[in-house]
Amino acid sequence: MKANMKRKKVQFKARILFVLLCFALILTTGCKTGGAEDRPSEVPANTSHSGKQADSGPWYLTLVNRWNPLPENYDLELAEVEGGELVDQRIYDPLMEMLEAAEAEGLGPIVVSGYRTRAVQQRFMDEKIAEFRQEGYSRKDAEELAKQWVAIPGTSEHELGLAVDINGDTYDIYPWLQENSYKYGFIFRCPADKKDITGIAEEVWHYRYVGLKAAKEIYESGLCLEEYLDRD
Numbered sequence: 001m002k003a004n005m006k007r008k009k010v011q012f013k014a015r016i017l018f019v020l021l022c023f024a025l026i027l028t029t030g031c032k033t034g035g036a037e038d039r040p041s042e043v044p045a046n047t048s049h050s051g052k053q054a055d056s057g058p059w060y061l062t063l064v065n066r067w068n069p070l071p072e073n074y075d076l077e078l079a080e081v082e083g084g085e086l087v088d089q090r091i092y093d094p095l096m097e098m099l100e101a102a103e104a105e106g107l108g109p110i111v112v113s114g115y116r117t118r119a120v121q122q123r124f125m126d127e128k129i130a131e132f133r134q135e136g137y138s139r140k141d142a143e144e145l146a147k148q149w150v151a152i153p154g155t156s157e158h159e160l161g162l163a164v165d166i167n168g169d170t171y172d173i174y175p176w177l178q179e180n181s182y183k184y185g186f187i188f189r190c191p192a193d194k195k196d197i198t199g200i201a202e203e204v205w206h207y208r209y210v211g212l213k214a215a216k217e218i219y220e221s222g223l224c225l226e227e228y229l230d231r232d
């Protein structure tokens with residue numbers, strides 16, 4: 001995958017200590033870098049799903065989940081946000097607007113995980129397999145167990161560059177995001193009551209850009225992205 005780096009900088013107050021604490025918490029719960037799809041799911045990996053193919057529709061509605069892998073040779077241009085994380089440059093401006101609005105509320109938002117390469121996602125998977133191997137599982141069993149914790153490379157929304165994991169000074173950032181992110185084109189991607197459809201347990205920090213129109217409709221309807229794309 002080619003990725004043309006387009007560097008931009010943002011002026012936000014750094015909150016390194018809080019982020020480190022968040023990382024420590026996340027790591028102790030087995031979720032690397034606070035990213036999506038790193039938690040166990042009860043959904044079988046081979047469950048069929050009716051979600052539309054990832055290569056249909058506009059770029060911002062590309063569906064990537066365990067049933068819909070990233071399009072082949074997916075290409076994107078990246079922009080850097082404060083802290084060094086990268087995102088698809090097309091969502092940079094709305095993301096900054098959302099973070100600035102949250103900042104104005106005193107919530108101290110910061111992006112802790114953005115774009116991931118296939119290689120990074122593969123590394124997460126390899127590390128998890130190695131952990132289970134060390135516990136004495138066979139390679140086959142270790143691989144099966146790892147898939148319950150880490151998204152199979154090629155099926156993580158973070159590889160699209162359209163998903164971000166956001167932390168804040170306190171937990172208050174999350175209810176604010178749930179009520180306001182749609183105004184900037186982002187959705188709360190993995191609600192608890194949709195985990196059988198998204199394939200991912202609730203992740204309050206994981207936000208996905210889908211454009212203003214879809215975000216508003218998803219917010220108002222209570223549908224998840226899969227349901228929204230499948231509607232008549």
Ligand SMILES: [Zn+2]
Nearest residue numbers: 035036165206
């Ligand atoms: Zn995530």
